Amino acid sequence: MNNLSLYRSILLALGMAVSVSAFASNSVPAEAQSLDFVYQGRLQQNGHPASGNFNLEFTLWDAQSGGTQFGNPIDEAAWPVIDGVFSINLAWPGAFDGTQRWLQVKVNGVLLQRTPVATVPVAQFALNGVAGPAGPAGATGAAGPIGATGAGGATGATGDAGAAGPTGAAGPTGAEGPTGATGAAGATGATGGTGAPGETGPQGATGTTGAAGAAGANGATGATGPAGATGSNGATGATGAPGQVGATGAAGAVGPTGANGSPGVQGATGLQGPTGPTGANGATGATGPTGAASTVPGPTGPTGAAGPAGSGGGASVRASNGTTIGALTAINRSGVSVINSSGYAFNINWNGTVAVQQTYFSNADCTGTAVLNSGGSTTVGATVYGKTVLRSSAGQLYKVTSVDVNLSSSAVNSGMTAASIDNLSTGCSSSTSVAYGWPLTAVNPSDVGITTTAAPLSFP
Template identity: 50%
Template structure:
């Protein structure tokens, strides 16, 4: 078999794992296992099936010395070109660059340098290496669901108020600081509303304007009216120049701050100062122009009618004047009651038929009538001769197979069921189940153990999806170290959570587990 494009992916096993199902007692020493993943292609196509693999550890890329024993894995399952396996070279990583050599079905591939992750096992010996550069930050995972808000606990009782301490002595007054600048004058308050104007009386009839008389002497000055409301305070005048500041005396030591005393009551407001003298009255302004003439007053009451004078002599009758205009039509009188109908007169002879009128538009179509009863079915005709089969269509493209791997790293329990995820195992499916990245149908289950269960012992392995067992199951028994399931596939959806249940029977030997399947899209 020609092998090429072997893609290596190495991950050191340092992940945390639930020990409740696999370790009894205190802490166990760190296992030297790490996961090795590779991809095998033949003539540009991924290999499917079982292949013979060997792995060995060297201290040089060519030549050099081999460390430890060679690990052989005959008939190891490869799915869609990809395989995953647990390897262990205890004590092989001490800070020196090491290389792994892989052979596939007897063909040895070039050695690959092992990245720094497995070498981190050297740190377990307590020899600190230089700190490597920080890796890039991983993407932030989705925010978890907010848990329900807990109930508010009962309020505790209020503690008693402690006694007030004695007031400390007042510290010495510090030197007075420089006087600050005068702040700007406040905004002048709004002017009060003008009172409503009284109703104007009716204007009397204009009399005949008389001649303008001489200006009479000025009358005596009337009494001073009541003082108006005090206007808003005028702007503050400019501040005078500040006098020279005297020399500042030495500052005395600051006294210790005493306990602040309670605030005293506000003192009474000071007495309002006396009102200033009224200023002299200003000169009287010029008389304003005469306003517009007011509306004409109402007509006065008509005087009493005088006595009728004696009748004069009748004069000569004058010519008849022209007829006056016709008066308005009077209102229509109330309609009289309808008289009784007279007897019907004899029917007159038919008149000649008039010409035919223009045809009116066609009215809308009426609703369709109900369907008639279905007639009796006719007898079936004889079947025709089958035609020749058509040519087979071209074969459709093969669907995509997405490989999926998991591993326990540590030994699974030998006396109770254990769920295995990706690098961890637990007695609880929810702690290790892995979300699927794509939708499709699961098939091709392959399970491999690091050691056989032993005679008359076995492990039963079952795929679980969202906490429920599926029909994908297989058994590793007696001296075997692998099993597979090739039965019917079953549908899954991206985001479903999958795990592998390991169920021991009798008392099998302790072992770690590597498992895989594919998702056909």
């Protein structure tokens, strides 16, 4: 492998490469999150994006060098790399507990330097993760010793009772006053409400029905006349005797052969048949022995003819009308990941819609300024593929705004306090978080090379 380099970044394909977003949010997930995360890398060969199939091996460690390996290596033979980009699902259950981990990649037998794992896979256990099972209760500690009882205080002396005061003399009873005049009669009270109506009397008896008039008599049916007698059949005449068969006559002489007719007009030339399939390429000849090194450089030979076109890369994804959407890079239970001919990467749900990824918005209805969530302040500087495309739950397409020469984009502190956040599983909900991540730009489908994603999808 000549001058092979691997640029690496770890991200979760939100809502598509894994079941739900692994970024932290205030929403409550509908079900337990997948332990897989998507490793996405870019492979260059001789300074250019590599394409083809490469043997990849991934291992997880607890130190930048030496240390202990977690789980078993994940090997993928002949894994497809398209325009320098590849994507693969990795999983080491229980490895991400908040302690720093390092990922080591081997490409076609070449071992690359370990790189620290960013916080995105660890976010599987962040605020929107499903709580793990409760650990067993610890043993009850022994009771502490009872403290000594303190000495009782002394009882104070009872004070002397005070002397009782003298009882006062009773006063004389006063004379009864005169009877007051009779007061004026009070006003007449208001008339009481109308009483409830009495019960309805019983219904009178129904009168007798008058007698029905007599029906007129039907006229009598006339008698059927007798059938006439059937006449007798006449006698059958006798069959005549058959005549004798005549003798067969002699065959006549064969007449002379007629003259040949003139040639007919030549028919029109038929359509040319389809071109036959291209024959297989011949086997590569054995490499000749290396000649002795010359001290004088030889002249530069002429440029060889262009080799035959290759047989094509991996599988492609097509919409329901047969239009090719792009090259297949990943597939899972939610949908597929593709890269189209314009180099844009996006996820498509099985229902034919571009997938939603966890995104902050400046307005309360998931509109306005948009920032793709990277997972918090500790992720500043984390990279994502710079030509990533996603959709909001309102149906608007967005692409990552800033892309460097290596087709990467780094997460930043946008300085925006979000009013809402969009999630694949729960849709739009309110938020007051500071938006850390990748600023986005609203686009039309034609701006990013998307003509249709209509379901059902096919993989020719």
